[in-house]
Amino acid sequence: MKKVLLLAVFALASAVTYAGGYRVSLQGNKSLAMGHTGVAVINSSELVFFNPAGLVYLEDKFNVTGGMHGVFSNIAYQDTETGANAQTDSPMGTPFYLYASYKATDWMAFGLGVYTPYGSTVEYEDDWAGSHLVNNIDLAAIYIQPTVSFKINDKLSFGGGPIYVTGSVNFNRNLNRTLTDLEGNRANVTIDASGVSSWGWVASTMFNPTENLHIGATYRSEIILDAEDGTAEFENIPNSPLTPFENTSIKASLPLPAEMTVGMSYDFCESWTVAFDFNRTFWDVYESLDIDFANEDIPDSKNARNYKNASIYRFGMQYEATKMFTLRAGYYFDESPVRDGYFAPETPRNDSNNFTAGLTVNLGEHLQIDASFLYSHFKEVDASYNYYFENGRAVPFSGTYKTNAFVPGLGLTYKL
Amino acid sequence: MKNILKYTFALLAVGFVSCEPEFDSPVTDDGFYSSGTANLSKYVAVGNSLTAGYADGALYITGQKNSYPNIMAQQFAFAGGGEFYQPLMDDNIGGLLLGGNQIAENRFVLAVDANGNPGPVRLVGNPTTDITNHLPSTYNNMGVPGAKSFHLVAPGYGNVAGVPIGAANPYFVRFASSESATVLGDAVAQNPTFFSLWIGNNDILSYATSGGSGVDQTGNFDPTTYGGNDITDPNVFASVYSQQVDALTGSGAKGVLVNIPEVTSIPYFTTVPRNAIPLDAATAGALNAQFGAYNTQILPGLVGVGIITPEEAALRMINFSAGQNFPIMTDDDLTDVTAILQGPPFSLPAPLATLLGQLRQVKSDDLIVLTASSVLGTTPDPSNPQGVIGVSIPLSDQYVLAVSEQTRITAASMAYNATIEALAGAKGLAFVDAKTALARVANGGIPYDGGVLTSQFVTGGAFSLDGVHPTPRGYAYTANLIISAINETYDATIPMVRIGNYGTITVTNN
Numbered sequence: 001m002k003k004v005l006l007l008a009v010f011a012l013a014s015a016v017t018y019a020g021g022y023r024v025s026l027q028g029n030k031s032l033a034m035g036h037t038g039v040a041v042i043n044s045s046e047l048v049f050f051n052p053a054g055l056v057y058l059e060d061k062f063n064v065t066g067g068m069h070g071v072f073s074n075i076a077y078q079d080t081e082t083g084a085n086a087q088t089d090s091p092m093g094t095p096f097y098l099y100a101s102y103k104a105t106d107w108m109a110f111g112l113g114v115y116t117p118y119g120s121t122v123e124y125e126d127d128w129a130g131s132h133l134v135n136n137i138d139l140a141a142i143y144i145q146p147t148v149s150f151k152i153n154d155k156l157s158f159g160g161g162p163i164y165v166t167g168s169v170n171f172n173r174n175l176n177r178t179l180t181d182l183e184g185n186r187a188n189v190t191i192d193a194s195g196v197s198s199w200g201w202v203a204s205t206m207f208n209p210t211e212n213l214h215i216g217a218t219y220r221s222e223i224i225l226d227a228e229d230g231t232a233e234f235e236n237i238p239n240s241p242l243t244p245f246e247n248t249s250i251k252a253s254l255p256l257p258a259e260m261t262v263g264m265s266y267d268f269c270e271s272w273t274v275a276f277d278f279n280r281t282f283w284d285v286y287e288s289l290d291i292d293f294a295n296e297d298i299p300d301s302k303n304a305r306n307y308k309n310a311s312i313y314r315f316g317m318q319y320e321a322t323k324m325f326t327l328r329a330g331y332y333f334d335e336s337p338v339r340d341g342y343f344a345p346e347t348p349r350n351d352s353n354n355f356t357a358g359l360t361v362n363l364g365e366h367l368q369i370d371a372s373f374l375y376s377h378f379k380e381v382d383a384s385y386n387y388y389f390e391n392g393r394a395v396p397f398s399g400t401y402k403t404n405a406f407v408p409g410l411g412l413t414y415k416l
Numbered sequence: 417m418k419n420i421l422k423y424t425f426a427l428l429a430v431g432f433v434s435c436e437p438e439f440d441s442p443v444t445d446d447g448f449y450s451s452g453t454a455n456l457s458k459y460v461a462v463g464n465s466l467t468a469g470y471a472d473g474a475l476y477i478t479g480q481k482n483s484y485p486n487i488m489a490q491q492f493a494f495a496g497g498g499e500f501y502q503p504l505m506d507d508n509i510g511g512l513l514l515g516g517n518q519i520a521e522n523r524f525v526l527a528v529d530a531n532g533n534p535g536p537v538r539l540v541g542n543p544t545t546d547i548t549n550h551l552p553s554t555y556n557n558m559g560v561p562g563a564k565s566f567h568l569v570a571p572g573y574g575n576v577a578g579v580p581i582g583a584a585n586p587y588f589v590r591f592a593s594s595e596s597a598t599v600l601g602d603a604v605a606q607n608p609t610f611f612s613l614w615i616g617n618n619d620i621l622s623y624a625t626s627g628g629s630g631v632d633q634t635g636n637f638d639p640t641t642y643g644g645n646d647i648t649d650p651n652v653f654a655s656v657y658s659q660q661v662d663a664l665t666g667s668g669a670k671g672v673l674v675n676i677p678e679v680t681s682i683p684y685f686t687t688v689p690r691n692a693i694p695l696d697a698a699t700a701g702a703l704n705a706q707f708g709a710y711n712t713q714i715l716p717g718l719v720g721v722g723i724i725t726p727e728e729a730a731l732r733m734i735n736f737s738a739g740q741n742f743p744i745m746t747d748d749d750l751t752d753v754t755a756i757l758q759g760p761p762f763s764l765p766a767p768l769a770t771l772l773g774q775l776r777q778v779k780s781d782d783l784i785v786l787t788a789s790s791v792l793g794t795t796p797d798p799s800n801p802q803g804v805i806g807v808s809i810p811l812s813d814q815y816v817l818a819v820s821e822q823t824r825i826t827a828a829s830m831a832y833n834a835t836i837e838a839l840a841g842a843k844g845l846a847f848v849d850a851k852t853a854l855a856r857v858a859n860g861g862i863p864y865d866g867g868v869l870t871s872q873f874v875t876g877g878a879f880s881l882d883g884v885h886p887t888p889r890g891y892a893y894t895a896n897l898i899i900s901a902i903n904e905t906y907d908a909t910i911p912m913v914r915i916g917n918y919g920t921i922t923v924t925n926n
Contacts, residue, residue: 076437083443083494083911087436129917177866178889178919182525182539183508184478240923241528380440390866395916402437 022120022139022347023259023281025312025334026069026095029370029411033358034316035330037275039263040206040216041316044413045101048113050261051216052147052159053206055101055109060415066098067370067411075122075348077130079399084129093121097411111147111161116140118167118256120347127186130397131174133388134346135188141167141225141256145202160203165223165256168194171346175234176390179243185236187243191250191291193230198223200256212267222258222285227251232293248295257307258282263314271320275330279314283307283337304387310337316356326360328372341396343383348401350381360413368413376405443911449495452908454670456497460556460608461485462568462599462664463615463674465885466894467559468587469502472922473538473882474510474523475561475587482888485557485612487895487913492610495910502557503591511543512586514579518543519586524881525924526874536874536881540926548576551591558603560588564618564648565832566639566656568599582644604663611664612898614674614850616657616832619648620825624679625884627785627814628821629748634828647824650831657832661839670906672846672898675833677854679825683873684883685783685817686858690742692784692792693806697738703807707734710772714762724751732776742778743792743806748813749820750774775810781819786873786883788815846905848898862893866916869893877920892918 028046031038038050045063047054071093078085097115104110119140126135142165149159172190179187200223207215230252234245263277284307291301316330336349343350358372384398441448461467461483468475469483480486480502489500510523522543524536560567562585567573574592578584593602603611622645623630630645639652664671679685695703715729724732728751734744754773757764764772778784784792792806792815803809817825833851840847854871856862857878861870869890870876873883878890886894892915899910 072435074436076439078439078443080443080448081911082914083449083491085443177917180478180919180922182922182924184481238922238924240526240925241532242526242534242923378437390916393867395865400439402439404435404437406435 033328033372037316040214045099048099048111056151062416065413068096069409073405139169193227273318277314279312374407378403451495452906454906455609465561471880513546611671681854691740700736745811783817888918
């Protein structure tokens with residue numbers, strides 16, 4: 001599958017690029033259908049991601065669940081001053097997950113998860129109005145996470161484990177707004193790094209004040225991906241000592257921020273559950289993105305990012321309608337980590353309202369089909385990115401953005 | 417499992433195609449931008465090299481794509497504008513062939529020499545555009561490099577047979593509808609709903625770039641008798657220009673007229689300093705000693721016998737000093753005293769008489785042309801290191817646009833501009849004061865989002881490496897000026913472009 005990050009490059013003098021809020025909250029069809037709540041919902045091995053401590057309260061001895069989502073995301077851009085306009089033609093993103101839990105004893109459970117919480121796939125038409133910032137980007141990170149959980153008693157449990165991350169990025173943009181070769185082809189650079197790996201950890205707890213009320217908290221550590229041997233490939237560079245761009249290797253690092261989640265769920269009237277989660281993503285670690293080109297003739301690229309910590313408020317509901325069907329719905333409000341003036345076209349995230357729904361179909365005792373759907377609504381927004389520089393002078397890239405995303409998902413759960 | 421997912425997503429993908437985000441008011445909607453009372457559906461641009469997108473001393477594809485009419489047409493497309501076709505060249509080398517023989521030079525590029533110094537050089541390469549390959553189509557861009565006002569109405573201007581004798585234009589040969597076609601006729605035949613006309617620059621420019629080596633034809637109403645570097649008579653200009661405007665507006669088309677900038681706005685005349693000769697005190701003293709007799713005896717003598725006026729004598733005085741000096745030059749507006757100096761009482765030898773015949777020093781209000789930079793200070797005869805151009809050998813008249821010559825150009829261009837502005841007013845057409853706009857570029861520059869656009873050679877951004885024609889960014893600035901005038905005159909809201917998105921000079925080493 002896909003990769004991870006870093007990115008960027010420089011312009012002739014200095015430069016800039018920029019990764020946006022590249023968190024992809026699609027870590028389970030059951031949870032997503034409930035607004036991606038789950039830190040305090042006990043229903044499947046999706047807990048490996050949402051709250052490992054809860055695994056000890058699963059009724060199943062063995063629970064494995066997996067699935068994927070198809071991300072259909074579209075970005076439209078226009079500048080009413082010039083008439084410039086663009087529409088992304090991004091391929092479908094395919095985040096996936098696979099979790100397994102095994103209850104070794106009444107008080108201890110093991111879990112294993114593979115999931116993709118960070119990533120982005122955006123493709124603009126080459127040489128569009130913002131091509132000096134991005135033509136296309138494809139980044140992904142795969143988390144592999146074994147966990148162990150201990151039950152203190154029926155009210156309290158703890159869980160956690162290490163996380164191994166492997167990631168990659170491929171990013172292309174034009175060097176600046178005007179440089180071309182003799183034939184008029186825009187000079188551009190592709191940054192590529194893959195197999196970038198690192199370690200982190202997760203820790204969580206679950207508290208059940210009553211049989212129907214669950215409270216959970218999960219902390220997932222920050223992970224910095226350091227690309228040591230990425231490549232920078234330059235294309236359409238004029239044959240001149242004035243443009244000394246040659247393919248070279250690069251070093252860069254990109255943080256996958258820590259995330260704290262607290263939440264609760266409440267079961268009522270036999271077959272109903274409501275859930276509330278609060279996420280805090282510690283984006284402030286993402287202060288600057290620096291690309292170190294091995295070739296000393298090419299100036300290193302230092303790019304302020306200045307992200308701010310951001311919160312997400314999630315609500316979900318579940319109704320076990322029949323023995324066969326469980327219905328779910330949810331909503332969440334997702335705050336953008338991007339500050340004013342840092343709004344770049346490669347991940348143009350403003351605040352979004354998100355609506356989810358889904359269901360589980362029970363096929364007998366052991367097998368479930370999980371389906372979900374997410375619609376992300378972003379308001380039309382006038383925004384600009386003010387940290388692109390030409391000859392030491394900031395040249396803002398501004399315009400109106402309108403983004404949406406449709407995310408259907410499908411998964412299977414097998415339990416014993 | 418994986419296949420089921422794939423098919424499911426594929427089906428969903430089809431459904432989501434229609435779910436692309438829509439702006440409340442998309443710029444691509446009809447009516448977001450308005451052409452006002454103009455109809456932009458068929459735009460035809462008429463003019464010379466500036467209209468064609470000529471730059472860096474040549475016509476080539478990327479230059480044409482950044483011609484101001486093409487930039488405008490892309491913006492017109494937001495307000496009902498139609499397709500815009502140009503007679504694109506076959507390559508980005510520039511240069512022309514006639515039956516395989518090169519008849520126009522390749523473009524300039526900025527190359528770095530062995531010492532690390534960047535400078536304009538002709539791009540090496542074989543041009544592929546042969547003017548005998550006739551283009552069968554019609555083109556919205558009727559800009560013909562080299563055309564003067566009266567050429568647009570001259571039958572046979574596109575006849576290939578006339579090219580070798582200078583009676584026809586090789587660029588027009590490529591796409592003229594017939595051997596007897598006129599540029600104006602081919603433009604009008606396209607039934608434009610909207611036109612731009614920018615012509616007349618070459619009616620003074622070739623005189624200027626040749627250092628005034630042509631003739632001011634003011635008073636001569638027969639352009640067929642003009643030489644290539646002559647100044648067109650203002651009445652001839654007025655006559656053909658109004659003929660052109662009448663023809664283009666004949667079927668009710670609206671349009672825009674653009675006037676003629678000052679030659680002093682372009683780097684071709686402002687880059688080489690007038691006092692480019694550095695001398696130490698000893699050399700200056702030696703030179704002054706050599707010219708002492710000329711200053712103190714010959715010139716007063718010529719005044720004494722009434723050959724020249726005291727004013728001319730003052731003008732002809734030669735004087736060097738330590739530091740930067742004005743070069744000596746030949747000025748064909750001076751009285752030619754070569755023959756007189758060989759006779760009594762002067763009785764000078766012929767070579768000296770020839771040297772002094774029309775000699776003076778460059779003055780601070782003369783303009784030295786760009787091409788003089790490769791001549792000034794050189795020693796054309798390697799065996800004679802004393803023979804330095806500008807010091808002991810006069811700079812040829814073709815390299816200096818003297819004040820007297822500038823005066824003729826100014827007079828003609830003011831007359832042309834009066835015609836252009838009056839016709840625009842009379843016909844209710846949009847009018848662009850390119851003269852004022854370019855003067856602004858030359859004096860202080862035009863701020864834009866990436867800096868300041870100036871007419872500084874190479875670095876200013878406005879002018880290409882030939883020092884005369886704009887860069888893509890210069891053409892984009894021009895396009896904005898014209899769009900602005902159209903918007904004002906026709907109550908339109910055509911969007912402008914961001915000139916920082918357009919390039920300047922091309923760097924490449926051969």
